[in-house]
Amino acid sequence: MNLEIYLKSHLQESTAKSYYYHINKFRLQNRNTEHYSYKKVMQYIEELRKNYPANTLRGILFALKKYYEYLIETGIRKDNPTQSIKFRDAKETPIQHQDLFTDKELQELLEPRKERYPFLTLRNRIIISLLVYQAPTSGELTELEVNAIDLEKATIEIKPTALTNNRILPLKAEQILLLYKYINTDRNALKTHREDKNMLLLGKLGTPIQIEDIIYLISTYQKRYTKKLTSTTIRQSVITNLLSKGNDLRMVQTFAGHKHLDTTEKYKQTGIKALQSAIDKHHPLR
Known part of the structure; x- marks a missing residue:
């Protein structure tokens, strides 16, 4: 099963489409993402944090979590490096x-x-x-x-x-x-x-x-x-x-x-x- 079909079978169409976009961007900007460690994923997230609000980052993180779930289900890896990543600031940006x-x-x-x-x-x-x-x-x-x-x-x-x-x-x-x-x-x-x-x-x-x-x-x-x-x-x-x-x-x-x-x-x-x-x-x- 390829990634796009996997996402469509587990998510609503609009969500699957959004996740597929963010996962592809992640893979295009980084090499060997299927073997990334928790630290490498966090480095990517922290780089995104410079330009994206918390709510957007939350959506990207969900997409990456689903990507690694796909890799586990297809036997490419046995663990999910994103499993313990959570955003404490994934809410309305504080109002200044x-x-x-x-x-x-x-x-x-x-x-x-x-x-x-x-x-x-x-x-x-x-x-x-x-x-x-x-x-x-x-x-x-x-x-x-x-x-x-x-x-x-x-x-x-x-x-x-x-x-x-x-x-x-x-x-x-x-x-x-x-x-x-x-x-x-x-x-x-x-x-x-x-x-x-x-x-x-x-x-x-x-x-x-x-x-x-x-x-x-x-x-x-x-x-x-x-x-x-x-x-x-x-x-x-x-x-x-x-x-x-x-x-x-x-x-x-x-x-x-x-x-x-x-x-x-x-x-x-x-x-x-x-x-x-x-x-x-x-x-x-x-």
């Missing part, structure tokens, strides 16, 4: 309020710009608008299917993950126009290259986008800001701004897809606490 973005700063991301690949202009605008208006995680973005969009009702359905609940959120008027054109024109042009399996957001080769594509796209906006811009800081900023405007805590919980109310409560912070956080981080004696 002084590093978040105002509504005005987030709106600047929506301004049209010249793209390196003109045929991806509309897709990129949609990705950014979804991040700014609906605040999905990068993983949720990669799992969006075309049928998640209901243009008549002006809604988008975001599927549940291990950390977030399913939710249906309203679309802005400008998003409806962008999505209509993209789905009926730009996406159709992209999907002729390869099978896309009904995924909404496609790359330049017609295959579904990956988290790495979102990371790269957001990085191209970084020069506009001194604060670190990531999908996580955008999401945290949107949620924090909603709460600062006095929106009901449970409404914001539903919007964000948080499984527990205390997760949403972490985004609430008084002005004094925000000032203290800034002092703690930037005081010259620290």
Whole structure:
């Protein structure tokens, strides 16, 4: 049994696809991974930690665990070097309020710009608008299917993950126009290259986008800001701004897809606490 068939026989299709991608990347970037020790796997994980949030690393680790389970089942090795690896920080990234973005700063991301690949202009605008208006995680973005969009009702359905609940959120008027054109024109042009399996957001080769594509796209906006811009800081900023405007805590919980109310409560912070956080981080004696 090859790896792809093994994953599909043990996991849901979307999960199998994601795991297969991360395992292949792991094998391409490293030699003799089938004989890796615990130490070698941890070195790889620690290298990824420099560029990926904890939630993304958690998904990659699960993929590697499944890879070594496959090697055991096929008789290639007898032990699983990832068995005892756990992430204590595999949860919502701690909120540093002084590093978040105002509504005005987030709106600047929506301004049209010249793209390196003109045929991806509309897709990129949609990705950014979804991040700014609906605040999905990068993983949720990669799992969006075309049928998640209901243009008549002006809604988008975001599927549940291990950390977030399913939710249906309203679309802005400008998003409806962008999505209509993209789905009926730009996406159709992209999907002729390869099978896309009904995924909404496609790359330049017609295959579904990956988290790495979102990371790269957001990085191209970084020069506009001194604060670190990531999908996580955008999401945290949107949620924090909603709460600062006095929106009901449970409404914001539903919007964000948080499984527990205390997760949403972490985004609430008084002005004094925000000032203290800034002092703690930037005081010259620290």
